[in-house]
Amino acid sequence: MKKIKRLEDIEREKMRLRVQQLEQEQSIRKEWQDLKHALSPGTLLRNKLIELGENRLKDAPIISGLLHIGASLFKNNVTE
Numbered sequence: 375m376k377k378i379k380r381l382e383d384i385e386r387e388k389m390r391l392r393v394q395q396l397e398q399e400q401s402i403r404k405e406w407q408d409l410k411h412a413l414s415p416g417t418l419l420r421n422k423l424i425e426l427g428e429n430r431l432k433d434a435p436i437i438s439g440l441l442h443i444g445a446s447l448f449k450n451n452v453t454e
Contacts (some may be wrong), residue, residue: 378384413416 378387
């Protein structure tokens with residue numbers, strides 16, 4: 375750290391540190407708000423429902439294909 379020789383330099387450094395402190399406090403406040411929102415019960419439930427919906431959409435072609443094959447086999451057995 376360099377030596378500060380003049381009062382103006384001290385005041386400038388105090389101002390720089392104060393600005394840095396305010397920026398860090400603002401960043402912490404924003405991160406805290408984001409964390410509170412992410413961990414709220416409504417958000418957790420919504421994310422879980424979205425996740426379940428996505429899993430069902432991934433499985434949908436498989437289930438649809440199996441139902442189609444089953445329906446074809448049933449139709450063939452009934453018409454014979």
